[in-house]
């Protein structure tokens with residue numbers, strides 16, 4: 001308790017030296033944790049979206065770096081196991097070439113069209129996720145996989161609702177949002 005109050009004070013002073021210490025949580029655990037604070041988080045994010053604070057990107061990027069400095073995606077792979085990336089035409093061409101098949105063959109074997117008319121993988125976990133959480137096509141992976149969980153992108157205020165959803169999948173996003181809530185904006 002005393003430590004939490006101390007950390008909050010440091011955040012208010014903008015001189016916080018502690019690092020985010022993300023630990024692995026299953027999607028089930030994240031869903032339960034996110035559910036507990038859903039209304040409070042939604043209201044916080046709504047205010048943040050309205051305010052569009054100039055320093056938001058810098059703060060989120062710093063938290064992103066801190067979190068991924070210590071937390072390894074290989075200990076998680078929740079995103080690869082539960083939500084597939086949206087595939088662009090270029091992704092499909094690149095992956096098909098890498099796997100030495102025709103794009104039409106790649107689509108037939110791995111891809112389906114969702115309700116938004118986007119290409120997605122047919123199966124979850126992703127067909128290219130290996131048992132040790134490595135990605136079989138890492139160097140050629142889809143753009144959406146490279147960009148997930150979007151906590152290092154510009155104009156983070158534009159994806160606050162998406163990030164709230166991602167709190168149920170990604171332990172790093174969950175921790176970043178929780179850290180943001182402790183700061184005075």
Ligand code: SF4
Pocket residue numbers: 072073074076077078079080148149169170171172173
């Ligand atoms: S991006 Fe997030 S959900 Fe995906 S493996 Fe890394 S920590 Fe896990």
Ligand code: SF4
Pocket residue numbers: 079080084085126127128129130134135136137138141142145
């Ligand atoms: S292509 Fe690789 S990074 Fe993308 S979801 Fe599949 S296993 Fe994960």
